[in-house]
Each structure stands twice: as structure tokens, then as C-alpha cells.
Amino acid sequence: MQGNGLKIGLTLFFLVLSGYYLYPSVKAYVxxxxxxxxxxxxxxxxxxxHYDDIRQTQERALKLGLDLLxxxxxxxxxxxxxxxxxxxxxxxxxxxEVMEAARARSASGDxxxxxxxxxxxxxxxxxxxxxxxxxxxxxxxxxRSTNEEVAAYLEQEANDAIDRxxxxxxxxxxxxxxxxxxxxxxxxxxxxxxxxxIDDAERVRRLLRGTARLEFRLMADPAELTRVAQSxxxxxxxxxxxxxxxxxxAAGTGEADTAAADPLLxxxxxxxxxxxxxxxxxxxxxxxxxxxxxxxxxPGVVFGQVLETDTAAVNRLLRNPEVQxxxxxxxxxxxxxxxxxxxxxxxxxxxxxxxRSTAELTGxxxxxxxxxxxxxxxxxxxxxxxxxxxxxxxxxxxxxxVGKNIAIVLDGVVYSYPVVEGRIVGGRSRITGxxxxxxxxxxxxxxxxxxxxxxxxxxxERTVGPSLGQASIRAGFWSVLVGLLLVALFMIWYYRTAGVxxxxxxxxxxxxxxxxxxxxxxxxxxxxxAGIVLTIGMAVDANVLIFERxxxxxxxxxxxxxxxxxxxxxxxxxxxxxxxxxxxVGVILYSFGVGPIQGFAVTLMAGILCSMFTxxxxxxxxxxxxxxxxxxxxxxx
Amino acid sequence: xxxxxxxxxxxxxxxxxxxIFSGILILISIFGLVxxxxxxxxxxxxxxxxxxxxxAPLNVTAVRTTLADVLGSDPEVKTFGEGAILVxxxxxxxxxxxxxxxxxxxxxxxPGVNPRVQKTxxxxxxxxxxLKEGAxxxxxxxxxxxxxxxxxxxxxxxxxxxxxxLFHDVFITLGLFALLHHLLPFSLQIDQTIIAALLTIVGxxxxxxxxxxxxxREYTNxxxxxxxxxxxxxxINNTLSRTLITSGTTLLVVITLFxxxxxxxxxxxxALIVGIAIGTYSSIFVASPVVVELRLRADAQKAARR
Numbered sequence: 001m002q003g004n005g006l007k008i009g010l011t012l013f014f015l016v017l018s019g020y021y022l023y024p025s026v027k028a029y030v031x032x033x034x035x036x037x038x039x040x041x042x043x044x045x046x047x048x049x050h051y052d053d054i055r056q057t058q059e060r061a062l063k064l065g066l067d068l069l070x071x072x073x074x075x076x077x078x079x080x081x082x083x084x085x086x087x088x089x090x091x092x093x094x095x096x097e098v099m100e101a102a103r104a105r106s107a108s109g110d111x112x113x114x115x116x117x118x119x120x121x122x123x124x125x126x127x128x129x130x131x132x133x134x135x136x137x138x139x140x141x142x143x144r145s146t147n148e149e150v151a152a153y154l155e156q157e158a159n160d161a162i163d164r165x166x167x168x169x170x171x172x173x174x175x176x177x178x179x180x181x182x183x184x185x186x187x188x189x190x191x192x193x194x195x196x197x198i199d200d201a202e203r204v205r206r207l208l209r210g211t212a213r214l215e216f217r218l219m220a221d222p223a224e225l226t227r228v229a230q231s232x233x234x235x236x237x238x239x240x241x242x243x244x245x246x247x248x249x250a251a252g253t254g255e256a257d258t259a260a261a262d263p264l265l266x267x268x269x270x271x272x273x274x275x276x277x278x279x280x281x282x283x284x285x286x287x288x289x290x291x292x293x294x295x296x297x298x299p300g301v302v303f304g305q306v307l308e309t310d311t312a313a314v315n316r317l318l319r320n321p322e323v324q325x326x327x328x329x330x331x332x333x334x335x336x337x338x339x340x341x342x343x344x345x346x347x348x349x350x351x352x353x354x355x356r357s358t359a360e361l362t363g364x365x366x367x368x369x370x371x372x373x374x375x376x377x378x379x380x381x382x383x384x385x386x387x388x389x390x391x392x393x394x395x396x397x398x399x400x401x402v403g404k405n406i407a408i409v410l411d412g413v414v415y416s417y418p419v420v421e422g423r424i425v426g427g428r429s430r431i432t433g434x435x436x437x438x439x440x441x442x443x444x445x446x447x448x449x450x451x452x453x454x455x456x457x458x459x460x461e462r463t464v465g466p467s468l469g470q471a472s473i474r475a476g477f478w479s480v481l482v483g484l485l486l487v488a489l490f491m492i493w494y495y496r497t498a499g500v501x502x503x504x505x506x507x508x509x510x511x512x513x514x515x516x517x518x519x520x521x522x523x524x525x526x527x528x529x530a531g532i533v534l535t536i537g538m539a540v541d542a543n544v545l546i547f548e549r550x551x552x553x554x555x556x557x558x559x560x561x562x563x564x565x566x567x568x569x570x571x572x573x574x575x576x577x578x579x580x581x582x583x584x585v586g587v588i589l590y591s592f593g594v595g596p597i598q599g600f601a602v603t604l605m606a607g608i609l610c611s612m613f614t615x616x617x618x619x620x621x622x623x624x625x626x627x628x629x630x631x632x633x634x635x636x637x
Numbered sequence: 638x639x640x641x642x643x644x645x646x647x648x649x650x651x652x653x654x655x656x657i658f659s660g661i662l663i664l665i666s667i668f669g670l671v672x673x674x675x676x677x678x679x680x681x682x683x684x685x686x687x688x689x690x691x692x693a694p695l696n697v698t699a700v701r702t703t704l705a706d707v708l709g710s711d712p713e714v715k716t717f718g719e720g721a722i723l724v725x726x727x728x729x730x731x732x733x734x735x736x737x738x739x740x741x742x743x744x745x746x747x748p749g750v751n752p753r754v755q756k757t758x759x760x761x762x763x764x765x766x767x768l769k770e771g772a773x774x775x776x777x778x779x780x781x782x783x784x785x786x787x788x789x790x791x792x793x794x795x796x797x798x799x800x801x802x803l804f805h806d807v808f809i810t811l812g813l814f815a816l817l818h819h820l821l822p823f824s825l826q827i828d829q830t831i832i833a834a835l836l837t838i839v840g841x842x843x844x845x846x847x848x849x850x851x852x853x854r855e856y857t858n859x860x861x862x863x864x865x866x867x868x869x870x871x872x873i874n875n876t877l878s879r880t881l882i883t884s885g886t887t888l889l890v891v892i893t894l895f896x897x898x899x900x901x902x903x904x905x906x907x908a909l910i911v912g913i914a915i916g917t918y919s920s921i922f923v924a925s926p927v928v929v930e931l932r933l934r935a936d937a938q939k940a941a942r943r
Contacts, residue, residue, distance in 0.1 A: 067901070075764065107763060201757065202733045458732060459761035468688070468755045475899035482897060483890035490886060527830060530894055530902055534837065534909070537890035538844075541883040545848065548879045551639075574851040577790060581847060582840035584782045589836055592775035597833045604837070637639065 004624055007617050018515025024060035062518045065525030067596055068473050070466035071196035076456040078162050078189050080113040083454035088133045095133055118151045161453040166191055171449035172207055201463050211455050212446035214363030215409040219301040220331045220354030226299045231326045236288040288317050301354055301405050303333055308348040330357045337413040338433055353414050355407045360397045365390025369447040371440040380440040382431040391427025399423035476529035483533045495547050496635035501622045502543040505614040509539050512610040525599030535607030542615030545571040547636050564623055583608045641878045649870040649929055655922030666812020676818040678828030679758055683765035685735055688756035690721045703746040707738045718900035732759055772832045779836050791850055794931040799846050802924035806842045806915045807835055813911055823903040830905045838912030845880055845920035852876050865932050869925050884917040
């Protein structure tokens with residue numbers, strides 16, 4: 001029994017350690033139960049009083065994954081291609097061509113966008129210099145810079161961009177108010193954002209990826225815009241005529257190939273009858289007029305009016321290169337941010353506006369933004385104050401354009417385009433045309449945290465609603481409990497006394513697993529719980545191996561004591577071999593998997609380590625005690 | 638309680654029957670994989686998945702028809718547990734817009750069901766490529782590490798026997814997934830969790846196999862005069878009780894998980910049930926017989942050289 005002193009000590013040590021690490025989790029559970037039983041006021045008072053305690057407890061408690069807690073896991077990617085385009089001070093046709101080629105290559109291959117960009121450029125003309133597109137006094141990039149220098153500069157800018165983007169997103173998330181958000185860089189271009197307990201995924205998505213590019217732009221000249229609209233309509237008129245004569249109007253769209261490839265467009269076309277301008281005889285057969293009413297208010301800054309459901313079709317028609325050629329370079333077509341009305345069927349209608357391509361003033365001039373309400377309509381709006389330079393520019397622009405519209409553009413859509421009534425001094429402006437207070441609040445949030453250096457896109461998102469999370473917790477809990485009970489009963493039925501000892505080891509095993517998870521700050525996910533359930537089934541394996549061996553040894557006529565000794569000794573190599581391979585699988589799953597899968601890998605690995613300890617050491621202590629100390633007979637069934 | 642206490646089955650002598658049975662399973666799997674193929678989940682194909690909970694159960698076909706119009710591409714609609722449906726679409730576009738369109742069209746087609754999004758999984762095409770790459774690395778990595786470990790611990794014949802058994806198990810599990818998807822009332826899509834399940838099967842199957850190998854190694858040293866096939870047969874029989882009990886307890890818990898673990902884990906639990914059953918079978922009827930075959934062939938060559 002002397003040799004067991006160390007084993008007993010080790011077991012007690014681990015038990016105490018597990019207790020120490022699991023205590024906050026138990027406490028957090030008790031506090032939660034108590035809080036739930038309270039009324040609203042009691043709860044607030046209790047939270048106030050025990051704030052630090054609750055916080056500390058929660059921080060140290062076993063963390064639950066978003067799939068159990070409910071929440072949002074979003075992976076964002078910084079659009080390096082857009083960043084490069086913005087860094088370029090001068091562009092030409094070759095630049096656009098190289099951009100396109102680089103985008104295609106980086107999308108399919110392992111090369112980064114910047115590498116692909118440089119290689120594609122050099123492939124077109126080995127002697128040309130990238131420095132003709134980029135200029136930066138700070139980074140020392142000028143006309144004589146080599147391609148390597150420019151590439152290094154672009155890489156540096158891209159790296160800075162992601163770090164800044166993380167900072168800005170952190171500010172936005174903090175302002176939004178999420179408890180315990182996690183924002184981390186993944187690889188070189190991605191940001192992983194984890195937000196527990198989110199109830200409005202749509203709002204968070206907007207908040208995360210909004211570039212917050214605020215611009216004040218002049219609008220297109222009404223006469224010019226009218227001419228543009230007419231030429232585009234004529235273009236599609238001519239195309240529709242040829243298409244009609246070619247295919248007897250079957251496709252009914254200008255570009256036969258677009259219509260064939262695009263079911264959306266064809267679908268929109270067949271519903272021409274109830275489109276805004278469906279009753280116009282000129283519209284029959286003209287694909288554009290079928291989905292858009294041009295110049296709905298006569299000549300002005302409004303280019304056309306579109307049903308929400310038709311926007312995709314209209315975008316496609318307007319994106320046609322030949323149509324783009326009809327639009328002057330200094331005019332850009334943009335949608336209104338919110339619908340301007342509804343049609344007779346209750347569908348929302350948006351305006352397309354003609355806006356100047358260059359911004360007179362950008363959001364960088366904004367020093368303060370607040371939410372308030374229009375004194376007459378009580379609509380939410382965002383009031384902004386500009387810095388002194390911005391205020392001067394604003395005064396000049398407004399003074400020179402009295403009686404004309406100025407568009408307030410945020411992230412490519414027009415929020416409002418008020419008519420300038422007079423020169424505005426003092427640098428104040430506002431964004432109106434907002435749907436709700438939340439929208440106004442979110443705009444303030446993004447404006448105040450600054451614009452993202454480059455657009456970000458959501459490349460992965462996993463959202464779990466709170467009730468599904470609750471259901472998963474319940475399902476996981478019952479699986480563990482029932483699995484444990486079934487295995488425990490089986491072991492007792494099959495191995496009698498020894499089975500009871502093995503069950504004891506199994507219980508201890510689960511305590512240790514949870515202890516390890518809590519100690520390492522690992523997150524318990526639903527696959528993680530599945531890992532625990534699986535471990536319950538596999539953990540008894542070591543004991544099964546030992547017990548079977550003891551039975552065999554007993555069969556050869558050995559005494560109980562000798563049989564136990566031999567059983568443990570001979571089963572050891574099989575146990576180790578069998579467990580190590582599964583442990584390897586756990587390690588690999590952990591290194592290559594993400595999120596929930598890592599949770600599974602962690603519990604699997606913890607389970608293997610713990611089960612080896614409990615099944616080999618703990619059960620041995622108990623048997624030694626029973627057989628040697630108490631001289632009892634132990635039944636191995 | 639004792640089962641198979643003094644088991645003495647002629648596993649090795651009748652190994653041809655095992656080969657035939659495995660052969661049939663593999664043929665069925667090939668048939669499934671070729672004719673029906675695997676259903677790849679959005680983790681690896683990219684796309685959007687929404688689980689929508691409603692107050693009243695919805696008719697899946699009706700929802701599919703309704704959504705086909707608004708989403709453009711043909712969406713996949715399935716029931717998801719009780720009172721919820723899963724909508725999966727490959728259409729690309731703004732997430733918010735998609736979600737709004739789905740909710741709005743369900744609202745207008747089935748008034749009063751109060752649809753709420755309970756779960757979304759969105760994976761972009763590039764990200765899906767990365768996940769796929771990660772999965773391939775994970776699978777190849779595990780196989781490599783496992784093979785290396787077996788090579789270090791046992792001689793190469795055992796390593797080959799173990800690997801043959803692993804491929805056998807994973808292949809048949811995948812074959813069943815191919816054969817049964819859309820026929821069973823739960824998702825059998827190949828996604829990250831299924832890869833995790835497959836690797837667990839690999840680990841588990843090996844676990845079983847290694848225990849038998851361990852015994853063969855022990856008996857080879859113990860009974861030097863006995864014929865090799867007999868040693869292997871005796872090893873299988875003497876470990877049979879353990880093999881079946883461990884598989885039994887493990888199957889017990891994964892079946893529990895399958896029944897109680899909820900909709901999210903159902904495919905995962907199903908893979909484990911199939912894999913563990915086949916893994917147990919293969920450690921007896923595939924792994925050890927392969928070792929015997931290799932050994933007999935080597936002996937025959939040695940005899941021929943003399």
C-alpha cells in the first residue's frame with residue numbers, strides 16, 4: 001500500500017484542482033438560478049450590489065460556445081483589391097485589366113491578391129513600372145520606385161488596413177453594446193468576430209461591414225440626365241426590335257445571351273404587366289422600360305423609379321458595358337437608401353438618382369455626430385458637425401449651389417438630396433430619410449468609429465438563436481446523463497463489484513474533463529458535449545481491458561491479488577496503444593478544425609487523458625484498498 | 638456475467654466469408670457513390686442555410702415552390718426537428734436581403750405562422766475552399782500519423798492491415814451516406830462535423846484493431862511453435878469479449894446521442910453508429926486476416942526460396 005501514497009496524493013490533488021477550477025462555474029449557475037427567481041427590480045439591485053463578484057465568477061466559469069449560448073460568429077475579409085484601387089492615384093485601361101486578372105487569379109489560387117497583381121502587371125510589360133499608378137510621399141513611393149518597392153508598400157498598406165479595420169470594428173461592437181465580444185485576426189486578411197447573445201443579426205451585419213464612407217456630392221444636370229436616360233432607352237429599344245425580329249419576341253430582352261443566362265432578368269420581364277410603367281405602350285418589348293420608369297418626375301435629378309424586386313434586373317441592364325458608355329464619366333447612378341413609396345400592390349419603390357462622380361466633401365471632415373429628431377416630423381436623423389476646414393468647404397459648396405440639390409451619400413446609397421436654400425456656415429449638416437432610431441444610432445456609431453480603410457465582406461457566418469442554443473444545452477445534458485446511466489448500469493450488471501469501481505472512475509473522469517476545460521479556458525460547444533458522451537462510452541474501455549485480463553488470469557488459477565496485479569500489468573500496453581492513436585486524431589482535428597470541431601477535439605483529448613488516469617490509477621487504488629487492506633473478495637463478474 | 642468467455646470461433650479459417658461480405662459492402666458503397674454521390678454541405682460547397690422556426694408546421698414542398706420564385710435558384714427545403722424548416726440556397730447575394738426575402742415570402746404565403754430565423758450558416762465560396770483544404774489536410778494528416786505510429790509500434794504488415802481496415806470503414810460509411818441521403822429524415826450532408834466523425838471512426842477502428850494486434854504480438858512470442866493463423870485466431874477469440882463490450886458501451890452512448898442529442902448532431906451521431914459497427918467488424922474480419930495473408934505469402938516465398 002506504500003506505493004499507493006503517491007497515487008492517492010495525485011488523485012486528491014487533481015480532484016482539488018478540478019474543484020478549484022469548477023467552483024466559479026457552479027457559483028455562476030447558482031447565481032443565475034437566483035437571478036431568474038427574482039423580480040426585475042430585485043435583479044437590478046442584486047446585480048448592482050454584487051457586480052464585481054458576478055463579473056469575476058462569470059469570467060472564470062466554464063465558457064459555453066456560441067452554438068449553446070446563442071450568438072453570432074462572423075468571419076470578415078478585407079477586400080485588398082478595393083484597397084489597391086483606392087491607393088492608386090492614377091489608373092488606366094491596363095490597370096483595370098490587371099486588376100481583373102489578379103482578382104481571378106487570387107480567387108482560384110494560393111497567391112495573394114497583391115502578388116497576383118504585381119505578377120500580372122509584369123507579365124503584360126516587363127519593363128513597365130508599377131510606380132506610375134502609385135504615389136506616396138510618406139512611404140517614399142515616387143516615379144522612380146522599383147516594382148519591389150511598390151509591392152512592399154502595397155503589402156504594408158494591406159497589413160495596416162486589417163489592423164485598423166480590427167480597431168474600428170472593435171469600437172463599433174463596443175458602442176453597439178455586446179457582453180464579452182471577441183474580435184481576432186485570422187491569417188493575414190480575415191477577422192473573426194464572436195458576439196454572444198445577439199438578437200438582431202441583420203443590424204449587426206450592417207454595422208460590421210458598413211465602410212461608413214460619407215460623401216457630399218453635387219447632382220447631375222437635369223438636362224444632361226434626361227439626354228442620358230433617352231439614349232439608354234433608345235439603345236434598349238433598338239436591341240428589343242432586333243431581338244423581337246430574331247426570336248419572334250420569345251426572349252423579349254435586348255441581350256439574348258443575358259436573358260438566357262439570367263433567370264432573374266427573364267422573370268422580371270414576364271412580370272412587366274404590373275411593373276410601375278407597365279401600362280406605357282412604348283414599354284412593350286423594351287426590357288429597361290419593363291422594369292424601370294424613367295424620369296418619373298419629369299426632367300430633374302431622378303433618373304428612374306424601380307420596384308424593389310426589380311432592382312437586380314435593372315442593375316444588370318445598366319451594368320451593360322455599352323450602356324455604361326452612354327453615361328458620362330462625371331455622372332454616377334445611385335439608389336435612394338429607403339423606399340420613396342409603394343405601388344398599388346404594396347411593393348416598395350426606390351428612386352435612382354443621377355449623382356456627380358466626385359465628392360465635394362467626405363466624412364473625414366465630420367468631428368461629431370449625434371442622433372436627434374426632426375422638430376416637425378419627429379423623424380430620426382443624424383446631426384453632424386464638421387471641422388473648420390470642412391466647414392469652409394461646405395460654406396463654399398453650398399454658397400455656389402443655391403437652388404440645386406446636394407446628395408448625402410453613405411456607402412454608395414443616397415440618404416437625402418436636399419435643395420440648398422442658402423450658404424451654410426458653421427459646418428453643420430444632417431442625414432435624414434432614416435427608417436428608425438436604431439438606424440440613426442448605427443450611422444452615428446460607424447461615423448464616430450471612423451471609416452474602414454477598405455471594404456470588408458462577410459465570408460462566413462454562423463448564427464444560433466437563443467432558443468435553439470437552450471434546446472442544444474438541454475439535448476446535450478440529457479445525452480450525457482442517459483449515456484452515463486446506461487453505461488454505468490451495464491458495467492455493474494456485467495462486472496458486479498468491479499463495475500461499481502469502474503463507474504466511480506467514470507464519474508471522476510467527467511469531473512476531471514470539465515476541470516481541464518475550465519482550467520484552460522476552453523469553450524464547451526455542442527460537438528464538445530458530443531465528445532464527452534463519446535468519451536463516456538470509450539472511457540470504460542481501459543477498465544474493460546483490465547477486467548477481462550484479470551478474469552483470464554483468474555482462470556489460470558492465480559490468487560485474486562496476483563490476478564489483479566497481472567491484469568493491470570498486461571493490459572497496460574494495449575490501453576496505451578489504443579488510446580494514443582485516438583489522441584493523435586484529436587490533436588490533428590484540433591489543428592485543422594475550426595470552432596465547434598476544436599471543441600470536440602479538446603474534449604476528446606481531455607477525455608482520453610483523464611480516462612487513462614482514472615481507469616488505470618484510481619481503480620487500482622480502490623482495488624488495492626479492498627483486496628490488500630480490507631482483505632475483501634472483489635467480484636469481476 | 639460472462640459472454641464469449643471461452644470463445645473459439647474459426648475467424649481466420651473462414652476469413653473468405655468476411656472478404657465476401659466486405660466485398661459486397663464495398664460494391665454497394667461504390668454503387669451509392671457513383672449513382673447518387675455524396676451530398677456536400679455548405680461548409681465545403683459554399684452557400685447560405687437558414688433554419689426557420691414557425692408556430693405551425695409548414696409543408697416543405699409548398700415552401701420550396703414559394704421560395705423558388707423569390708430566390709431565383711432552386712432552394713433546398715427540409716424539415717429540421719419539430720416546427721422548423723431548413724432552407725438552403727446556393728444563390729449569391731446580400732445576406733440581409735436573402736433573409737428578408739425568405740421571411741417575407743413565407744409570411745405572405747402562410748399568414749400567421751410567425752417565421753423566425755433560429756440559425757444561419759453562411760459560407761462564401763473562397764471560405765468553403767479553405768475549409769475543404771483544411772479537411773483534406775486533417776484526413777491525410779491523421780492517416781499519415783496513424784500509419785507512422787503503427788509502423789513504429791508494430792511491424793509493417795500490421796500497419797498495412799490497420800490501414801486497409803481504416804479505408805474499409807471510412808469508405809463504407811461514406812458509401813452509406815451516399816446511398817441514404819434524402820431517404821432518411823435527417824441531414825446526411827458531408828460537412829465539418831462529419832469529417833470530425835470520420836476521423837473519430839478512424840481513431841476508434843484503430844483502437845479496436847490495435848488491441849487485437851497487441852494480443853497477436855504477445856502470443857507470437859508466447860506460442861512460438863504454433864501456426865501463425867492459429868495464433869491470430871486465438872488472439873481474436875481471447876479479445877472478442879473486450880471488443881464487443883467496448884463497442885457495445887460506445888454504441889450505447891452514440892445511439893443515446895442520436896436519439897437525444899438534437900437535430901444538429903443527428904448526422905454526426907449516425908456516422909458514428911455506422912462507423913463503430915463497421916469498425917468493430919473490420920478489426921475482426923479485415924485487419925487481422927490481412928496480416929495473416931501477408932504473413933502466409935511471406936512464408937510461402939521463404940519456402941519457395943529454400
